[in-house]
Amino acid sequence: MVDRSSGVPAYRQVAEDLREKIAVGEYAPGVQLPSERELVDAYGVSESTVHEAVNALQSEGLVTSEPGHGIVVRPSTIVLERVAAARLSRAAREQDGGAFRADAATRGLTPSAEVGVRFEPAVARVAARLAVPEGSEVTVRDRVMRVDGVVVQLAVSRLPRELTRGTAVENPDTGPGGTYARLEEAGHALGSFIEHVGARMPTPDEASLLQLADGVPVITVTRVAYGADGTP
Amino acid sequence: MVDRSSGVPAYRQVAEDLREKIAVGEYAPGVQLPSERELVDAYGVSESTVHEAVNALQSEGLVTSEPGHGIVVRPSTIVLERVAAARLSRAAREQDGGAFRADAATRGLTPSAEVGVRFEPAVARVAARLAVPEGSEVTVRDRVMRVDGVVVQLAVSRLPRELTRGTAVENPDTGPGGTYARLEEAGHALGSFIEHVGARMPTPDEASLLQLADGVPVITVTRVAYGADGTP
DNA sequence: TAGTGGTCTAGACCACTGT
DNA sequence: CAGTGGTCTAGACCACTAA
Known part of the structure; x- marks a missing residue:
C-alpha cells in the first residue's frame, strides 16, 4: 500500500x-x-x-x-570486452588482424563485420579534429560489427582522403592488419592515440541495431590517431 | 498530426x-x-x-x-576528464597527489573529497578479486568527490586489512600521494592495474548525489591494482 | 493570476502469449 | 480462451513559476 x-x-x-x-x-x-x-x-x-x-x-x-x-x-550480461593493454600495438595488429578480432578471439567467439565506404566533405567539427580544411574530402568507413551474429559495436572512421587515396583503406576489406596497417605501408607511421570515452543513451536507430532493451546505455569511444609526425 | x-x-x-x-x-x-x-x-x-x-x-x-x-x-556537458596517459604512474602521484586532483587541476578546478573509512568482512566477489579468504577483514574507503562543490564521482576502495593496518590508509586523509603512495612506503611496490569500464543507469541514490537528470547514465570503472609480486 | 508540467483515475480497446 | 502488458482518452487536481 x-x-x-x-x-x-x-x-x-x-x-x-x-x-x-x-x-x-x-x-x-x-x-x-x-x-x-x-x-x-x-x-x-x-x-x-x-x-x-x-x-x-x-x-x-x-x-x-x-x-x-x-x-x-533483467540479468546483467557482458557481451564483449575490449582488452586495452597493447590493444593497438603494431605487434598485436600483425598477429591478429585488428583489435576487434582479437577481443572476440579471447572469448572464443566468431567476429564479423559489415563495412561501407563513402566520401563526404568535412564539416567543421571533423575538420578541426583531423586538421584539414573545412569542406575537404574525407573518407568515411561505416562498420557494423558482430560476434556470433549479434551486433555488438558500431564504428565510424574518418580519414583525410589524401591519406587513403589509392590504398585498400578505400575498399570495404582493408586486408590483414586493417586500416592502420595500410596507412603504415603508405608511409604514415603511427605515433599515438587519444581516446575519449563517454556514455549516453542510444538513439532509436542504435537501440534497434544493437537490440538494446530500454534503459541500457551505450559507451562511446572517440579515438584520434596521430602519426609519428603528429598529424591526426 | x-x-x-x-x-x-x-x-x-x-x-x-x-x-x-x-x-x-x-x-x-x-x-x-x-x-x-x-x-x-x-x-x-x-x-x-x-x-x-x-x-x-x-x-x-x-x-x-x-x-x-x-x-x-538539454545541452550536453562534460564536467571532468580523466586523462589516462601515465595517470597512475609514480611520477604523477608524487607531483600531484593523486589522479583525481590532477584531472581537476588540468581544468583549473578546485577538487575536494569527503572520505569515510570502515571495515567489513569480504563477501564472495570481493574475496575473489582480492585473493583473500571469504569473510576476512577488508578496509573500505568511501569517497564522494567534488570539483568546485559539485559531486562528480563516487568511489569505493577495498583493500585487505593486512595491507593497511597501521598505515595512513586507514585514516580519512591518507596524505600526499594517496593510498598508493602509502602502500609503496609499506613495502608493497605496485606492479600493474587492470580497469574494467562499463556504463549503466544510476541508482536513485547515485542520481540524486550526482544531481543527474533523467536519462543520464554513469560510467563505472572497476580497477584492480596488482603489486609487483602479483598480489591484488 | 495565468500558464506550466506532474500526477492520478476509471475505463476502454488492442495485440500478444500461453493453455 | 483467459491473462498479459501497451496504448489512449477525458477529465480532474496539484505545485510550481513568472508576470
Whole structure:
C-alpha cells in the first residue's frame, strides 16, 4: 500500500518498493514479477499508476516487459570486452588482424563485420579534429560489427582522403592488419592515440541495431590517431 | 498530426517528431519546446499521450522539464576528464597527489573529497578479486568527490586489512600521494592495474548525489591494482 | 493570476502469449 | 480462451513559476 500523505508520488513509491525487492533478491534475475493487475490490488492504485512505475523501472534497465510474458527482472550480461593493454600495438595488429578480432578471439567467439565506404566533405567539427580544411574530402568507413551474429559495436572512421587515396583503406576489406596497417605501408607511421570515452543513451536507430532493451546505455569511444609526425 | 493507421503508437510518433526537430536544430539546446497543451493541439492527441512522449525524451536524456519552466532541450556537458596517459604512474602521484586532483587541476578546478573509512568482512566477489579468504577483514574507503562543490564521482576502495593496518590508509586523509603512495612506503611496490569500464543507469541514490537528470547514465570503472609480486 | 508540467483515475480497446 | 502488458482518452487536481 502506498502512503498518500507523504507527498511522494504513488508511482514512485511503487517503483521504489519494487526496486528494493529486486535489490534484496526477493525478485531474482529472470523471475517474473506479479502482474500489473495484481500490483494494482497490492498497492491500491490505478492501473495507469502501476504501469508508470513499471515504465520507470524499464527506463532504468532493471526489468523488461512483454505482453503475455509479464514483467521480468533483467540479468546483467557482458557481451564483449575490449582488452586495452597493447590493444593497438603494431605487434598485436600483425598477429591478429585488428583489435576487434582479437577481443572476440579471447572469448572464443566468431567476429564479423559489415563495412561501407563513402566520401563526404568535412564539416567543421571533423575538420578541426583531423586538421584539414573545412569542406575537404574525407573518407568515411561505416562498420557494423558482430560476434556470433549479434551486433555488438558500431564504428565510424574518418580519414583525410589524401591519406587513403589509392590504398585498400578505400575498399570495404582493408586486408590483414586493417586500416592502420595500410596507412603504415603508405608511409604514415603511427605515433599515438587519444581516446575519449563517454556514455549516453542510444538513439532509436542504435537501440534497434544493437537490440538494446530500454534503459541500457551505450559507451562511446572517440579515438584520434596521430602519426609519428603528429598529424591526426 | 499523427498517423492513426500506421500501427506506430501515437506517443512514439510525437516523440520521434520532436527528436527529429531537436536533431536538425529546429529546437536548439537551451530552447524551450512548445507547451504540452500546444503539442496536444498540434498533434491532435490527448494530454497524457503528449506527456508520455515528453517522458520518453526525458528518459533518453534529450530534454528536461520543470513545472512553470516548460520543456527545454538539454545541452550536453562534460564536467571532468580523466586523462589516462601515465595517470597512475609514480611520477604523477608524487607531483600531484593523486589522479583525481590532477584531472581537476588540468581544468583549473578546485577538487575536494569527503572520505569515510570502515571495515567489513569480504563477501564472495570481493574475496575473489582480492585473493583473500571469504569473510576476512577488508578496509573500505568511501569517497564522494567534488570539483568546485559539485559531486562528480563516487568511489569505493577495498583493500585487505593486512595491507593497511597501521598505515595512513586507514585514516580519512591518507596524505600526499594517496593510498598508493602509502602502500609503496609499506613495502608493497605496485606492479600493474587492470580497469574494467562499463556504463549503466544510476541508482536513485547515485542520481540524486550526482544531481543527474533523467536519462543520464554513469560510467563505472572497476580497477584492480596488482603489486609487483602479483598480489591484488 | 495565468500558464506550466506532474500526477492520478476509471475505463476502454488492442495485440500478444500461453493453455 | 483467459491473462498479459501497451496504448489512449477525458477529465480532474496539484505545485510550481513568472508576470
